[in-house]
Amino acid sequence: MAEHRYEPREIEQRWQNVWAQEHTWEVANEGTDQDRAELTGHAALEQNSYVLEMLPYPSGEPHIGHLKTYSVGDAIAHFHRRLGRRVLHPMGYDSFGLPAENHAIKTGVHPRVSIAESIDSFRRQFHSWGISIDWSREFATSEPSYYRWTQWIFLELFRAGLAYRKEAAVKWCPNDQTVLANEQVDAEGRCERCGCLVEVRQLEQWFLRITDYAERLLNDLDGIDWPQHVKTMQRNWIGRSEGAEVIFRSEEVGIDYPVFTTRPDTLFGATFFVMAPEHPDVLRLARGTPQEQAVHDYVNHALTETNEERGNAERPKTGVPLGRTVVNPVNGEQLPMFVADYVLMEYGTGAIMAVPAHDERDHAFAKAYGLPIRQVIAPRPATDGEPAQLPADAEELPYTGDGVIVNSHPDFDGMDNRRALGEIVAWLDREGKGHASVNYRLRDWLVSRQRYWGCPIPIVYCERCGVAPVPEEELPVRLPDIEDYTPKGRSPLAAAEEWVNTTCPTCGGPARRETDTMDTFVDSSWYFLRYCDPHDEQAAWDPAALREWMPVDQYIGGVEHAILHLMYARFFTKALADLGHLDFQEPFQALFTQGMVTKDGSKMSKSKGNVVSPAAIVERVGADTARCYILFVGPPDQDADWSDEGVEGVHRFLGRLWRLAAETADRAGGPAAGLTQPTASDGADLALLRKTHWAIDKVSGDLRRFAFNTAIAAVMELLNEASRLRDSASLQAMRFALGTAASLLFPFAPHVSADAYDRLTGERVWEQPWPEAEEALLERDVYELVCQVNGKVRDRVQASVDASPEALKELCRAAPNVRAHVDGRELVKEVVVPGKLVNLVVR
RNA sequence: GCCCCUGUAGCUCAAGUGGAUAGAGCGCCGUGCCUUCUAAGCCGGGGGUUGCUGGUUCGAGUCCAGCCGGGGGCACCA
Known part of the structure; x- marks a missing residue:
């Protein structure tokens, strides 16, 4: 018998060639393609499925996180195909953005060039990983035909008033x-890209009116199959x-100042009134009062402070009276007015009523400035029927809980x-002094960037006509080549x-073009639509193509986009x-977020x-090992630590x-047509057959719930x-077990599985339907009944x-x-769990 | 401060709605097999008071309460 050596390099190259030459993973749009007639026969049976991983930013080479994302996505894509669905599984590149531009500043190489190199490297590696991508739909977002x-x-959006x-x-x-969106600044007030402290500037910029969609972005989370924690993060952000x-x-x-409050029940406890330093009326209010200079100084100081300094809740409260x-x-x-930097201009109306007895911040401010504190809510009575507790001691304030007025x-006490x-809100409404209101933390999306390598904003400014959109027939507004990429506080395009x-x-x-470019998150907010109809020159997409594929059935990506990309794309x-x-209203019906690889x-x-x-x-152990290992190392939605020993273990397993498949195929005299299930009534064959069906059942279930580690x-x-x-x-039982093992492993390790399956059966595993477990083989006709006494x-x-509970009790007692x-x-008692155990409780 | 996730073998993970003697892989051990030797390969073996304390139950890794540890999100948002 010939020696068999597992040679991943040879095996992987061979099958990748087959897939490339035969365009195995390409799917046509039925609605628009001439293949339609051919396909209609199956169309009724087949379901379409759109499996998508977040598109990569092509910078340098793919890293291990990419391997994980695409290993997860590919497993799903393969699984869906084997379940009989037509699967759209495309690839593209998010190729505008800062890294390429910064590289250009350093080296003088045009971003277009470095991006192209990087895309080549990504494409080569995706091929070498054997990811089943429909390459006919590939594009990069920096191509004029896309942007x-x-x-x-x-x-x-501009025409609709949303830009x-x-x-x-x-x-x-x-x-x-450059300016940044709120979403791109972290909790410490740092730029999410470069980590430096962000400043505040007063600038005229382009915004997208995402706040109009706050309520729907919130409510529609209920209808999509996303991880709870991602939904929670979006809810928090909104x-x-x-x-x-x-x-x-x-x-x-003679001016009305509306304030937003979540606690109108504490209105009677308001003892002062505070405005944000940025509030446009602050300086005007102070003008002519003895406070004018103090207010001026305070506001100027506040405006120069960084977000980090302003945002620190721990520091002492400061402010000055407005004299009004x-x-x-x-x-x-009459409530005295103050300006204080703990009030934020961006939230609510930029002004608040202060209730020091029931708000911690107002309390701290009142303490610092000796302002009156009036309690208007008492903690609940200790027991029903007793009167409300006396107001808490001053030391116990502020009291922010519920209680009695x-x-x-x-009318309210x-x-x-x-x-x-x-009732207070209803009263205010009747009196015309207020109304129920909802406030959101979410702000409009600032999309202007003072940078070169991005999508030009298609707007011109005319001295006579003002802001004018570029006519559609003049699109695209192409990004011109420039000499100097260095940012100088205005777009290099200027x-x-x-x-x-x-x-x-x-x-x-005469008119001048807008010289800012768009945030790259704009590019990635619709790319999933373009994949459905990527070569359309007449429109962004053909609605028929979208009907065929959208929404995305399964989206896969890192949790770091939980707010940014995923919120923008929904908007x-x-x-x-x-x-x-x-x-349709939601782009991604189901979402899977994979954990980091550390x-x-x-x-x-x-x-x-x-x-x-x-x-x-991949060079050392092959793509199958790399992919399998990264899925096996732990639950894919959690972080996983890379270990070289673990890789070796998976490599040995493959x-x-x-080897066992090759050897079994040899013993059987070469590939036989198809995989036939042996009939076995007892002995080793039955044991192996049962284990095989157990594995089919287990892997199928695990794949549905993304438990790839346990499937492997x-x-x-x-x-x-x-x-x-x-x-x-028997040889037949061995062939069936090993062929099934290869078949089940195919979504994770496609090359070695295809090869083993081919040797055993002479068939292509990816053309075979997903195996089905037979109920009869999952259960036994007799089993070992556990007999417990007192547990x-x-x-x-x-x-x-099929023994009755009575019969089981009888068996146990005997x-x-x-x-x-x-x-x-x-x-005293008999507990019967059919199929498992009988427990007799005695005294 | 508020909310969420998490704690099982040395390590990484399993144990559908509570049900048996808690299982895999890696690592470890073997004067076990195969090799001239090493490596690879094969075979065998040890290893767990399921973070702690109580509770519910005939029965708890699983449910409840309280503590302890690890991770994440939000946070001067009125």
Whole structure:
């Protein structure tokens, strides 16, 4: 018998060639393709499935995280195909963005060039991993044929009033020399890209009106199959608060100041009023009062502070009086006004009513400035029927919990505060002094970037006509080549004079182009739509193509995009649906977020020198081992630590599987047509057959719930069983077990599985339907019944699966060792779990 | 501070709605087999008070409560 050596390099190359030459993983659009007639025969039976991994940012080479993402996605894609579905599994590149531009600044190489190199490297490696991609749909978002439609979408949003320009205090990264979206600034006020402290600047910028969609973005989370924690993160980010808007009037200046509060039940406890330093009226209010200079100084100081300094809740509260008052609408009291930096301009109305007895921040401020503190909520009575507790001691304030209204107004005193809340709002509404209101933390999406390598914003500015959209037939507005990429606080595009100077589409007069580019998250907010119809030159997509594939059935990616990309893509989908371009509301029906791959417990990074390169691993042990290992190392939704020993273990497993299959095929005299199940009634064949069906059942279930690690472990168990029984089981039983093992492993290790299956059967495993477990073989007709006495195992006996509970009790009572423990004692209870055990409880 | 996840063998993970003697892989051990030797391969073996304390139950890794440890999200959001 010939020696068999597992040679992944040879095997993987061979099967990759087959797939490439035969375009195995390409799918046509039925609605638009001439293949349609051919396909209709199956169409009724087949279901379409869109499996998508988040598109990679092509920078350098793929890293181990990419290997994990695409190993997960490919397993799903293969599984769906083998279940008989037509699967769309495309690939593209998110190729605009800062890394390529920063590289250009350093080296002078045009981003287009470095991106192309990187894309080549990604494409080569994806091929070498054997990922089943429909390469006919590939594109990069920096190609004019793509960004032309990004610009078209921008103009659609502009026409609908969802893209607008406004001056606002925005986040500015001094290192990258550009503004950022709120989502791109972390909790410490640092740029998520470069980590430097973000500054605040007052600039006129383009925004997308995502806040219009806050409520729907929140509510529609209920209808999608996403991980709970991602939904929670989006809910937190949207930050919906219910409360009321209440109007406080300043009689002195004759202006109404609305405030947002979640606690209108505490209105009677308001003792002062605070405005944010950025509030446009602050300086005006102080003008002419003795406070004018102090307010001026305070505001100037506040505006120069960083987000980090401002955001620190621990530091002492500061502020200065404005020298003015407002009227509390519920009781007519005059409340002194202050400016203080603990009030944020971006949230609510930029002004608050302060209730020091029931809000920690207001309490701290009142303590610091000696302001009155009036308690209006008392903690609940200790028991029903007793009167409310006396107001808590001053030391116990602020009290932020629920309770009973006190000290407010005869209409409300003694009332449950939650009930009073509703009644007070209703009263305000009747009086025209306020109304119920909902506030969101979410702000509009700032999409302007003062950088070169991005999608140009298709807008021109005309001295006569103002802001004018570039006409659709002039799209794309192409990104011009420039000499100097260095950012200088304005877009490098501004230096391309010839490009900037243009004519107004409306009046034909001189005009200037918008020189900012779009945030790259705009590019990735619709790419999944383009895959459905990637070569369309007449439109961003053909609606028929979208009907065929969208929404994405299974989306896969890192949890780091839980808010950014995943929220923006949902917003785009809803906005485009409202504009009549889509007929669905959510882009990603199901989401799977995979965990990070770490080395020695910490994130891989070049500076730590602990980077594991997928290319090197694949070179050494093959793609199948690399892919299998990364799925086997742990539950794929959790972080996993890379271990080279673990890789070796998986490599040996694949080798054992392949060798045993090759050897079995040899013994059987070469490949036989197909995989036939042996008939076995007892002995090794039956044991192996049962294990095989157990594995089918286990792997199928595990694949449905993304438990790839346990699915692979099940195939390992099957192989171990086959290996143990290699000399006692029949050749046919061995062929069936090993062929099934290869078939089950195919989604994770496609090359070695295809090869082993081919040797055993002469057939292509990916063309075979997914195996089905036979119920009859999963269960036995007799089993070992566990006999317990007082919950302890005392004996076990053979029982028939269809024995009645009565018969099982009888069997148990008759078991010798059970009798020894039961005789002479009183039988109190009998617990029967058919198929498992009988438990006799005695005293 | 608030919310969520998590704790099982040396390591990474399993144990559908509570049910048996808690299982895999890696690592470890073997004066076990095969090899001239090593490696590879094969075979065998040890290893667990399921973080702790109580509770519910005939029965708890699984359910409940409280502590302890690890991770994540949000946070001056009115």
